[in-house]
């Protein structure tokens with residue numbers, strides 16, 4: 001996507017260096033980080049310097065490729081096996097991470113070059129799939145649509161285009177008037193910081209709302225449809241996404257508003273029978289107790305925004321049961337949740 005007139009991917013690899021956009025500084029500063037070891041990539045994933053299912057997946061693939069390049073010849077298999085375990089241990093919920101490490105690891109057993117090629121293939125396919133999701137999802141967006149979205153499932157969450165925002169971009173490109181209600185998405189504000197920045201960059205009208213304002217707007221008939229991304233989809237269609245997504249889905253059902261999940265098939269985990277099998281990441285209480293942003297000195301400041309000494313609980317994702325989901329938009333088309341539908345869809 002374009003930033004100041006120049007095309008960028010969220011993460012890419014040239015030679016044996018991985019480049020990625022430093023998302024913790026956005027939208028106040030746009031900077032590219034250079035990473036030269038798989039462990040630096042692991043740090044970028046755990047610290048959420050790079051985040052979002054697809055971008056995590058692509059970065060994990062590049063990290064696995066770097067591990068093959070770093071591995072001493074006499075000790076390759078133990079080295080890359082240890083590296084894979086470290087990369088897989090960074091964040092548990094986004095299935096794309098494990099999808100990538102498995103494919104790149106298996107390719108690397110053929111040759112180091114094959115590992116690098118596979119990592120590039122995963123990144124390129126991620127961008128293609130996101131574009132396809134946009135084309136398919138655009139059909140669901142009528143002119144004048146008022147869309148609510150949660151977290152950031154735009155191009156920053158993938159290699160390019162994104163998933164939930166990709167249909168919005170395509171609709172805008174086709175001249176449709178679309179308006180987006182952007183959930184701020186506490187505690188890390190991926191909506192208020194990243195989604196709003198993406199939409200502003202693309203010239204798409206939007207407004208930031210408090211997370212708990214969605215049901216109110218739905219009750220007033222101000223939301224026509226909701227589109228979010230996904231971090232892991234169970235084979236029955238139960239879907240894990242950013243904490244707060246479940247509440248949106250329940251309210252949407254109450255007010256008869258279409259609730260769509262947009263995600264590539266690489267996010268579907270057939271080993272998860274239902275949402276109960278999905279591991280939900282719990283992150284530090286600090287993310288809730290403190291907020292961070294630039295002060296007048298232009299430096300980033302972290303301030304306490306809660307009762308001093310009180311504890312906080314911070315689950316990063318929740319699971320929306322398939323019965324609350326109108327449709328799942330993938331690069332292969334749109335499907336209704338349900339095991340049979342999903343299994344057949346994966347065969348396409």
Ligand code: MRU
Pocket residue numbers: 051052053054094150151152153154157158162163164190228229230231241242243316
């Ligand atoms: O914790 P994050 O920022 O990695 O969570 C991201 C989300 O929940 C996104 O909605 C999800 O990854 C889908 S991205 C299309």
